[in-house]
Amino acid sequence: MHRLSPPLTRVDEGVPCLAHDEKPPCPLHSSQPLSEPFSSISTRRKDHCRRCILLFLCLCILTLAITIAFVLGRYVTEWQKSKERGELWKANQQSSVHQTMPPPVPVSTSPFPSTARPFSTSTRRPETTTPFHYARLIPLAAVKNTTLDEVFVPFSSGEDEDWTVASHSSEQRMQRDTFLVPLSSAISPVQYDIHMDITQFSDLRQITANVSIHLMSYGNSTEEEIVFHAGPEIRISRIRLRSGDHNISILSMKNETNKKLYRIILKEPLKRAEYVLDLEYIASICDSPDGGVNCYFEPTQNGTTTKATSFTTKFEPALARTVFQLTVRHSPILKVLSNTAVQWTKEEGGMTVTHFKQTPPMSSYLLALAAGEFVRLEMFTRRKVPLTIWTFPEDLARASFAAQFAPKMFDQQEEELEVLYPLSKLDMVAARSFSVGAMENWGLVVFDSHTLLQQSEIDDSMAMTVDRHHHEYRIAKIITHELAHQWFGNLVTMRDWSELWLNEGFASFLVYEMLSARYPHLTEFEYVSRLAILFHKQSGMERPALVRSLSRESQVEAAFHTTHLYTKGCVVVRMIRDLVSAFDFSAGIRRYIRNNAYGAVTRVDLFSSLPVYADHGAENERLDEIIETWLLNEGMPEVTVSRKYDTDGIRVTQRLSRANRYRIFLYDEKSGVDPTTFSYTDNSYNSEEGTRVARSAVEQEKEFDDTLFDDLPEGYKRITEKKRQRHRKKIRSGSKNRDSSSILVEKRHEDTRNKKRSRHSPSDRWSIPFSYMFGSIKSTEGQVIRQFWLKNRSISFTDVELSPTSPLLANPDWAYPYRVNYDYANWKMLTKLLHDNHNEIPLKSRMQLIVDGEFFLSQSGLPHLYIYLLSYLHTEESLGASLLGLDAVHRLVESFQGSPIVHQLIRYITPVISRLDRHLVDSQSDVEMASLWLLDPHRLTRFYQLRCAANLSSCEREDEVRAWFLRGHYSSDMHQRTTALCHYLAVNGGGKEAQRIESELSKATVDPTLLQLATCVRDNTQLAARAAKIVVAQRNAAVYDSVLRSDLSQQHYNLEFRRALWGAIGSLPEGDRRFLFSVDEIVKNLLPSWGRVGVHLQFLHRLLSWQDRVSSGVLSKFFSSDSPSL
Structure with a gap:
């Protein structure tokens, strides 16, 4: 039979040839007859398909190219923005910080790859591991519009100069934020045998180590992985797992650098037995600030100085307590120190091998190694x-x-503590340019030399000067703090980073307790x-709770905050x-301490060692439930006391303390915010009266009404003056009166006491030990405390x-940490x-009145009441209260400053400034009292400004000018002179x-202090223009800000200079102005919430407008009276 060929059909125009499935190849369109159909069809078919396929491939390549170009363009744009932001930040840093950074010094390194609870097991899935997506774990924050209520004014204090600043946290922030990955407890380390070689550190900035880690598997898991923490700079070259003489098969290993995890994949799950994990690795300890190791290096005359400190338990300090056996190979010219004493040394190949005694069980982040050309100063307890201080020879x-x-x-x-220090020695190393103030490694405490050693210029004087006494106090504080950590933190360790206050709170508390004598x-x-x-x-x-969940390394670093951790923890312990x-x-x-030695604890362990009930008032309250509110709640509480004077009624209210609630200029009618929300005191008990009082305060049309109650609440009986008790129990000031029968409480708390005890959750309510006092100890009735x-x-x-x-005083002697606000009448009586007679009020209560008065009154509808309160300081004998008043x-x-009322204000408080001047003179005879002035490094400068602004003779302006003209320079006390x-x-x-001054400014090099003095000269347009030109030429916004602040002048507002300065800034090219004042896209990207700038400007506008109103209104009337008072 003949094979029939399929009939040839003409492909219709417009129909793609590739669309015909399971059909013969398509011919090209042609109207000519086909003499050789098959050959002709074959030839056309081949050419057509090739072109179609080529066209298809071109389209695919074009699509891919567009996609790649889009991705690369986005990446390059983000990289360029990041680069520009980095350059901008560096430029600002270099221009604003005019000092040479010291060379980096000794070392912090991990002698082993483990960082936390180093080992655990986890189920291994056979599927391919998917990439780690942070977005799955970090919830995206909702975009929130910033309001005026979220703008807060900075507070001038000496906090940043305190010894606790960054005392245990690195100054360098991590480049990558890492999650604190929890590990299983099915396997745990028992002992580390570490052999470390640091002979190559000077040249290669790396160490090599062999580590044998003894593990205990509890056999309660079917998991096939061993997981431990390892920094990204650790490169493991060899690894072996064995049990006795039997090697355990390892299928594979995986280093997850983004999580700082190392996974060992096993052939089968571990049984209940002891294992040994042998590791060989190399650690580059100076490459990255965010790895499992860190580095500080400093050249010395005879080579290098290295110091190694393990910060390796940044994740789970609880289950990492184990023993360490350390052996170090090093140069013979170096002295090597570790947590324990040296057991033996030997020479090996021209190098020295030092073997240390085994440590007691401790957290791995406390393991430390120091090496350097140290000399020692040894003492004995x-x-x-032996307690030895190790320094460089020139610092001894x-x-x-x-x-x-x-x-x-x-x-x-x-x-x-009645608990003996468990180690056989304690070394204290003074390192140069150490990145933190100190680190409390057990048995080897490392200090920055500035925090441990005396200043050379102070030590040259044999006499006990005020500066020397103050510096010795600072040294005593940090030594006391780090010694306290040998028990609180080292012997007893917190179980979780959220319980940091158990370490730092107690250490800070002991500083003041141990140094009080x-x-x-x-103190x-x-x-x-x-x-x-x-x-x-x-x-x-920013008001974080003392105990809160910490899930990332950055959160742990941020937790080491001077105020939010050290101070707040100390306050709660007290x-x-x-x-x-x-x-x-x-x-x-x-x-x-005895019950939890060598263990990891939570606050439950602390409360189980303390008395069950708190000693306050007539009711028994559990201590743990009371303190729990102070640990978990954000912020601090404030208590408002409102009195109803015609019926003896008192209402006490608590709520979260927020500064902007009492800034009246944020709650005016023009702002669109209901002015009745402004709260001078809590008047919700009588809403109509509260509304009227608040509106009156906002409008400032009349004096604040002290009537707070119109009628009694339900359940109260009116008690007339005739029925008032004439006899009151006379007690000593400060004693406790547990007899509260005279207090009729509207609602008893029986239901609360009878409820089942439950775990406290964060809220805005605290368990506050409230107390108040009234009466006079000199009167026949005595002084009463409830x-x-x-x-x-x-x-x-x-x-x-x-x-x-009679005034009511709450929280006598500032016994407990909460603010107190009063109704106007009570504020007025206090x-x-x-x-x-200010001595009728306890000293610490007077200090609290100054602090709370500024908070509640200074920017309220009653600023004159606050000014009148401060004016009492002209009779204050206590230097402490006076210095707190000086700051206020x-x-x-x-x-x-710059307002028309400032001159009248200074004249009114001149008696206070004169009293402070006498305090300064009187304190010179007592070294410790004089040191109070130096606790805040800026306090003396502030006083010099006030003293000269008040035209006191002690300012000695004419004498200073003559000395300046004669000598041409300033004396040692530069702040006072300038x-x-x-x-x-x-x-x-x-x-x-x-x-x-003008001739000095024409020189090539201008003294910064002289330039600042030029801004003080008023009514001199030519000098102002020259000074402004020099300032603007520096192209540094930080310098502009410093000059505009007029740090040397408190009273005088130089309008001519400000006009010249802003005029010179306005003449700058547009590009320079944008760069300096953060208005282009680069700095907008630097600021995540660019829109907040406008809110800040609105805040300032309202503040300045309010100052203008009160200056011409209530304050003008107050100062214009013959004897301003209330």
Whole structure:
């Protein structure tokens, strides 16, 4: 049979040939007859398909190219923006910080790859591991519009100069944020045998190590992986797992650098047995600041100095407690130190091998190694424990105070805690340019040399100067803090990073307790100052809880905050002490350390060692439930006391303290916010009266009405004056009156006490040990103190013994950490009592009134009440209260600088400034009292400004000008001299003084202080223009800001210079202006919330407008009276 060929058909035009499936190849379109159909068809078919396929491939390539171009373009754009942001940041850093950074010094390195609970097992899935997506774990924050209520004014304080700043956290932030990955507890390390070689560190910045890690598998898991933490700079070259003489098969290994994890894939799950994991690795310890190791290196005369400190338990400090056996091979010229004493040394191939004794069980982040050309200064404690300070030879003489103080403090803490230090020695290394203030490694504490050694210029003087005393106090604080960590943190370790306060809170608390006998005035005043800073910081937007979940490394680093951790932790520990008594507290802490030695703890372990109930008021409240609210709640509480004077009614209300609630200019009618939301006191008890009082305060049309109640609440009985009790129990000031029968409480808390105890969750309510006092200890009735617990939002009661004409003082002696606000009448009576006889109010209560008065009154509808309160300071004998008042007065004057009322304000508070001047003179006879002025490094400068602004003779302006003309330079006390010069030039500037300054400014190099003095000369347009031109030529916004602040002048507002400066800035090219003032896309990308800038400007506008209104309104009337008072 003949094979029939399929008939040839003509492909219709417009139909793609490739669309015909399972059909013969398509011919090209043609109208000519086909003599050789098959050959012709074959030829056409081949050419057509080739072109179709080629066209298809071209389209695919074009699509792919477009996609790649889009991706690369986006990447390059983001990279360019990142580069520009980095260059901008570097430029700002270099231009604003005019100092040479010291060379990097010794070392922090991990001698082994493990970083936390180093080993665990996890189920291995056979599927291919998917990439790690942070977006799956980090919830995206919702975009939130910033409001005026979220803008907060910075607080001037000496906090950043404190010894606790970054004392245990690295100054270098991690380049990559890493999750704290929890590991299983089915397998745990028992012992590390580490052999480390640091002979190549000087040249290659790396160490090599062999580590044998003894593991215990509990056999309660079917998992086939061993997982441990390892930094990205650790490169493991060999690995072996064995049990006895039997090697365990390892299928594969995986290094997950983004998680800082290392996975060992096993052939079968581990059984219940002991295993040994042998590792050989190389660690580059100077390449990255965010790896499992760190580095500080410094050249010395004879080679290199290295210091290694393991910061390896940044993740789970609880289950990483194990023992370490360390052997180090090093250069013979280096002295090598570790946590324990040296067991033996030997020479090997021209190098030295040092073997250390085995450590007790401890967390791996405490393992440390120091190597350098150190010399030692050895002392012994009472028990003959060697305590040695290691320094470089040229620094040895500066370690004399630390050498004398440290053994005494060591003995004092051992005696107080009644738990012996468990190691055989304690070394203290003074390292140069150490990245943190100190690190409390067990048995080997590493300090930055500036925090441990005396300043050379101070030590040259044999006399005990104020500066030397102050510096010794700073050294004593940090030594005491790190010694306290040998028990709190090293012997007993927190189980989780969320419980950091168990380490840092107790260490900070012990600083003030242990030093109170040696430095009584300094410790007490510094605690109160830190408490005031804590109140301010936790009243703003950033008010973290003391105990909170920490899931990333960046959160752990941020947790080491001077105020939010150190100060707040110290305050809570002190509160616990006061609630259980000093005796029971000390006994409980000793029990806590003994019962949990070498273990990891939570706050449950702490409370189980302390008394069950708190000692306050008549009701028994569990201590753990009371303190839980202070640990978990964000911010700090404030208590408002409102009195109803005609019926003896008192209402006490608590809520979260927020600063902007009392800034009246944020709540005016033009803002679109209901002015009745402004809260001077809590008037919700009577809504109509509260609305009327708040609106009156906002509108400032009449004096704030002190009537807070129109009628009694339901359930109250009216108690007339005839029925008032005439007799009151007379007690000593500060004693406790547990008899609360005269207090009629509206609602008892029986339901709360009878409920089943439950775990507290974060809220905005605290369990507050509230107390108040009234009466005079000198009167026949005596002084009465009431105590009770404030756990609900509010409580109302009557106190028939409290006279309507007697002020009520809450939280006597500032016993507990909460703010107190009062109704206007009570504020007025307390202020009057301060003027009449301030000693009727306890010293710390006077300090709290200053702090709370600024918070509640200074920017309210009653600023004159706050100014009148501060004016009592002209009779204050206490230097501590006066210095706290000095800071408040300076902030007050600074806030009105440039306003028409500032001169009247300064004249009004001149008696206060004169009193402070006498305090300064009187304190020179007492070294410790004089040191109070130096706790805040800027306090003396502020006082010099106020003193000259008040035209006090002690300013010595004419004498300073003569000395300046004669010598041509400034004396040692530069701040005092330049401040006096600035005020002289502002008042009398012109003539020869201005001519000299102008001639000095024409030189090639201009003294910055001289340039600042040029801004003080007023009514001299030519000099102002020259000074402005020099300032603007520096192209540095930070310099502009510093000059505009007029740091040397508190009173005089140089309008001519400001006009010249802004004119010169306006003449800059547009590109320069955009760069300097952050208005182009580069800096917009630097600021995640660019829109907030407009809100900040609106905040400032309202603040300045309010200042203008009160300056011409209530304050003008207040100062214009013959004797301004209330």
